[in-house]
Amino acid sequence: MWWYTAPTIVRSFLEGYDFSGKTIILFATSGGSGLGKIAKELASSCPGAKILEGRLLNGNPSEAALKQWAESL
Template sequence: MSNILVAYFSASGVTARAANALAEAADADLYEILPAVPYTDADLDWTNKKSRSSVEMNDPTARPALAGELPDLTWYDTIFLGFPIWWYTAPSIIKTFLEAGDFSGKKIALFATSGGSGLGHTDRDLQSVCPGAVIQNGKLLNGSQDVESLASWAKRT
């Protein structure tokens, strides 16, 4: 077991590919954040204001339930937390994940996948739900990053 964890949520597989490459490059353990109710294509239709993802992202109190249990976080010093950018920030399920565990004293480095928007102030958005951790924005991946780039970033973080 490593003292580094790569935890990620992936709706379409893009973030999963980045997380797998990062975990391999950083010699880290890997944990997939899964929703109790998987997202369908209709749920992810950001053009539909009544789609599940749109409703969740418009409700700051939304906390989609997680499937399964969290890993034992006591072993980890550094956690790379990955997700797709939804509405210029992390999906609500990331807040569920952060509120479900004890991240006190942990360093959490964010990485995200996006077709256009950046990480913005996501670190500040998430710090409010996870005050015991040190959260920092990391890398925005748009599909052009390779394993070597991820590895060098992981080693500097």
């Protein structure tokens, strides 16, 4: 999270590929702020994709916890 949104490089990545028809699950680290409006803000960079909020991964979550989360999606 940079200034309550995704760093510009994330938009550049999304705009560099065709994500139409894909589902994107957001994840991020931050200094404490939440994902806020990022799903809405990134929509224009990946037209036709569905963006779900996902979660913050602050606090060094274990590989097992990440695997469990990924498999629950």
